[in-house]
Amino acid sequence: MKELYKLFSENEKNYKLIYNKDYRKRYSQYFTDFDYSKKLVLSVGKDIYKKNNLNILEPAAGTGNLILSLLLNLRNSCVKKVRIDMYEIDANLIPILTSNISKLKDRLKNEIKINFNIINKDFLKQEIKEKYDIILSNPPYKKIRKTEISNNSTYINFFIGQPNIYHLFLIKNLDLLKDDGYCVFLSPKSYFSGKYSEKIRNYIIDNYNIYKIYSFDERKKIFNNEIQQEIIITSFTKRKLNDTIIEYNNNGVYCVKQKNIISEKNKKSIILVPRNKKEFETIKKIEKSFKFNLGDLGFKIKVGQNVIFRAKNKYKLFTVPYKKNKTIPLIRSRHFSKNGLNYSNNIKGKNRYISMENKGVREYAVKNDNYLLFKRLVTKNNKKIFNVIPYFKNFFDSKYISFENNFVYIHKKNFMIEELYGLYFLFNSYLYDLYYRAINSTHGLNIYELESMKFPSINIIREIGNLYLVNNISEEEIYNFINTLIQ
Ligand SMILES: C[S@@+](CC[C@H](N)C(=O)[O-])C[C@H]1O[C@@H](n2cnc3c(N)ncnc32)[C@H](O)[C@@H]1O
Known part of the structure; x- marks a missing residue:
């Protein structure tokens, strides 16, 4: 299947030759490197692959890198049929996306039956009735004005101060998830703490479980040096979970109880990401032994x-x-x-x-x-x-x-x-x-x-x-x- 990765990479390279950095920045077109799209796919809970049919969503599809990694990963599972909805706002990306996914469909035709819809529209403005088993998302990131969110939108209540467009994608993605589905979200880490994202965080903590967190220091590689923010991959589900899995860089994984990585007091909340189990245990002791905030x-x-x-x-x-x-x-x-x-x-x-x-x-x-x-x-x-x-x-x-x-x-x-x-x-x-x-x-x-x-x-x-x-x-x-x- 190496030739598929090669094809997708070449198409991406050609696209970047025509549409320069400034153009791509306008739409926040930071395509995921394949090393990371594989990580993203590995953050989907394996139990979902016991189903024969899957309904999949990619709300900001770009050239389709995430879908490629997902479908290649499905080949040896029970999944025999998938339906994929892919949204992409930029009409200039649609020919590449269509060509890439058509090739992928053709290449896998003996293993998985693939039905896909490419929708050249603003994902945030669509009324979507479907619910999905898997949502893979590396959405656009940019600060937007609160006035850009309509007053009667469901999003408006989530914001204090200045929202980032990725916050809207996160809320909408979670809303479109089936009860046993997984939403894997690659984004800046900034929603793990801070006042502006407090309501979103509290909503997530109250309504979803975190299946896996993958955090890493290496930011340069993931988007070819085009993003300077701290990035994190988080997998959400409504399923009851015993543990949350944490992976830091490539240093192996460890499991924790979700409540032990959430620091909460007076509605203020933070999702903690310790680098290893030993640090996790130390932080647990700090939070237990010390009772006072500076205030x-x-x-x-x-x-x-x-x-x-x-x-x-x-x-x-x-x-x-x-x-x-x-x-x-x-x-x-x-x-x-x-x-x-x-x-x-x-x-x-x-x-x-x-x-x-x-x-x-x-x-x-x-x-x-x-x-x-x-x-x-x-x-x-x-x-x-x-x-x-x-x-x-x-x-x-x-x-x-x-x-x-x-x-x-x-x-x-x-x-x-x-x-x-x-x-x-x-x-x-x-x-x-x-x-x-x-x-x-x-x-x-x-x-x-x-x-x-x-x-x-x-x-x-x-x-x-x-x-x-x-x-x-x-x-x-x-x-x-x-x-x-x-x-
Ligand atoms: C950060 S890129 C990620 C692309 C792809 N998911 C990946 O991981 O390689 C975000 C993509 O979303 C598209 N986009 C931006 N705003 C959008 C919107 N409101 N609705 C749908 N797509 C959007 C951009 O054109 C861009 O291709």
Whole structure:
């Protein structure tokens, strides 16, 4: 069957020669590499292949890569007849899709009877009565305005803030699934956490089971470097399941109870994806041992207020040289170093202050106080996921300071130094590193995610800080102490 893969690949290549990257981007035409389409197909529960007839849906078919991998996988099963509905909005793809699937049908004619319908329409606008055994989907991804969703559509209630078109595909796909069917969905991972997708996530958790999650670091290969987001393959069903299967990269699979990878509190929910069974067990212990969210302990988490180019445009808020009592220090990511802020005054020609005389300045400034400061960009390839340092108010002799919006900071009224160090060591620990890796679904620190994490009591946080400040014990011993908290 290698010749079929070759044929599909060549047709895709030729299509890409005619329709350039910009054109394809408009429709979100990121076709799935065959290594991944096979993974996607392997995420369908095998029990469905005991049926003789299957009703299959591909809601955003492209050149048909997912259907090719699925049908080749069906050859040695009980399935003898399939009916496939394929939607594709772009008329320019229809000739290739038709030709590809016709060849596939012909090649498999002695093994499976294939009936297919190619529908050159917007999937989201179709009223579909059918229900499907298998839905395979790698839908378009792009942010859309809420006003693009009609008010009486069933989707409207699922959204808070700005939706992404793939959210609509997910809801509609799930709705079209038979009770014993499987929907396998390849998409950005962002719906696993975050405020905007909270209602969708809660709907899924309440009504569906997750059969399998396949997550991977390798993003470049999957869409030939055309997508920069974190991608995940998730298989949903309404069947009762004992376990959810998790696969991370190609490191083998492990099984968990679904409830143990869902972190929920006050309607806030996150689907966790630990990298292996050992990390899963550790996270389970963290969630069991620690009871408090940062909000419960009086902490607030915020993003730095100063979006420099906006401040410049809106208030002409340019940086100026230091002037005692007349300027506010502007703290930018270039001042961040592992050992703390590096704000040396000796860098020539660098104006690092903003003038207090500018009327917009208060919008961009915060009280000069103790803060726990994070770089917003998350670097998963690095040894440590958090780039975090404590900031002490005595660093500047200034009433206010201004953080660039490349920072996230944690703050609290009367933020004591032992609390600051306690949190600093927790975030720097091995435990919180693997905990956040399982939670984070983008490449940035996400406030919703940080707010959902569990922490020990404020007294324990102070105790950790005091180990450093008072007892003067080594960092290694502090991390050992943190490990004992979840035994
Ligand atoms: C990310 S590509 C995936 C294609 C194919 N499923 C694959 O995995 O190779 C999404 C496809 O959906 C098509 N598309 C975009 N919006 C659509 C819509 N509203 N209805 C149907 N198809 C759509 C695009 O033209 C594109 O071919």
